[in-house]
Amino acid sequence: METILFLAHTEADGSLCRAALESLGAARTLAAALPDCRLVAGLVGGDVRAAADAIAGCGAVRILGVSGAPFAVSRYFTDAEAATALGRASGASVVVAPATSRWNRALAGAAHRLGGRIDAHATAIGAADGSPAVTRWYYRQRLEAVVCRKLRPWFILLDPGCAQPWTGPSGAAAIESVEVAPSTASKTTVVGVRSPQADLQTIRPDAKLLFVAGAGWTKVQPDGKAHGRDAEELILNFLRRTKASLGSTKSLVDLSGEGQAILGFMTHMNQVGQTGSTPRHAKGLATCCHGEEPHTVGWRFVTERRAVNLNPNCGWAQGKADVLYVADAFAVMREVEALLGARARTP
């Protein structure tokens, strides 16, 4: 019999993020698919009351909580302690948790302390022959595998956007408080969060659209000159109007990183592909992107894809995009900008 622990941390406002609710949905589905399985919820945060009440109707037989000021912030030392305590108190054999930056940092340590194993970046959790089976990518999204394990507890970090979030009734949850008493104090103090300036906030994981800019934006144009400033303006205006998230190919990010005046707002955090991120968006528009398979994995998880490129044989688009417009991206995006501007002015 498996005991599944849904393990989540609260956000700054005491709520659970969407990724946490997705993990709860996946944990419930797994519990239903396994024989004699029970679901337990474990919450970590400054105050877990609101989060516990929000998931009171999720079907967990117990809701455990680690609360207090030290657990309000994202920090390895305290998070690993809290997760270990909840794993132990729940008697969990399987732990399902969202792959947030906070849990990605801490849960491997908790798995080690409990003598278990961990699989991060799971994209699906199912059951095979009465046991859990986890689907995840290897070699930066080039190979996909289904993993099974005999050792317990088995920690599974589910990537955001891979399951339906749980929705259900809230209520007054009966929280079992779990005490955590570290033998020493952490030397780490969380100072704060640094966000890009509002105008330069170009990474939006929840956006419906991903706009991928390639190095072609920096190349010499038919008039014999490069038009980096124009490119910057066109891209930023498009992002402002559509609230799209910005991705970039490695070559463009590298150019920016080398101090070339290309696109001032571009950083390595925008990079998609094998050495970047693989974001999940409903739609993706790639412009001036070149490259082969290793780089195009950056938009593997984008559902609908279109591309604008002068090269009809471009590896970014051929076989990867649904529609490839063979055209000058500068000209197209100027027209797009005009249309979006007109749309914004229409009452």
Added chain:
Amino acid sequence: MDTPFQIVVCAGLVPDPLQTLEPAAGPAGPVLKNEMMLPLVIDPWAAHALFEAAALAKRFPGSKVWLVSLAPRAKLQQVMMTVAQKAAFELVALDSPAGGFTESAEIAAEIAAAIERLPGIDKSRLLVFGGWESASRGTGTTLQTVGERLGIFEQFQGVDRLDMAPDGAFQVIERIEGGRHQASACSGLPAVFGWATGELPEPPNNPQIGMANMRTVMPALNRARPVKIANEGLSFARVTAPNQRRDTKIIKDMAPGQIAREIVDWIGPEQ
């Protein structure tokens, strides 16, 4: 007086990103087809960690960088020919197939044991560096387990910047959701840092550094400890290279204005 730091960089080898990979069945589980023929490179994020380590050691004279690598010895020798020209380090080689389909916890145990064996290691001055994820297994869990085994509980992942003070106190920023960074201050070592891209460009090849490194690299390769990864309790129900090919509709000779209208209609109403 400045504290000379001891910086251990953990870095594996991964197939060159331009290689097409196919899975194959090996005697003990899945492997890559023609795995021993594939050209390998140092893991990209771990490479950033190595460059950051070298820069840090340069800032604090007397500091030392070790590169601990668990990989097939022959492949390691090839990769060292280029990596050794980028940064000054002492290689600690562990000889193992160590592909992506190996157990992170077991790899971590071997790496931690190798660090414990380093002569003169002093945890009060120790920084353990690595990439925040590998480009093979890609779990982002090995470094944390290395830290746990070494008793290091100040850990940071997705690190893009580290500002060290001479007394070992430091400030660090880590990547979090939404393109943001979390900033933390830590009053002292030891600590584990899983690097993202960092802020340093790849250093140019320096033949002098390469020559100096190679004096210790070859003996280290000869001493490479054979390591067997058992993958206890781990099995793979299926490994596939998914067919991602789409039926692309190619539109040529359409005016930019018309393309723009199609795109705007496709994007739909404001997000």
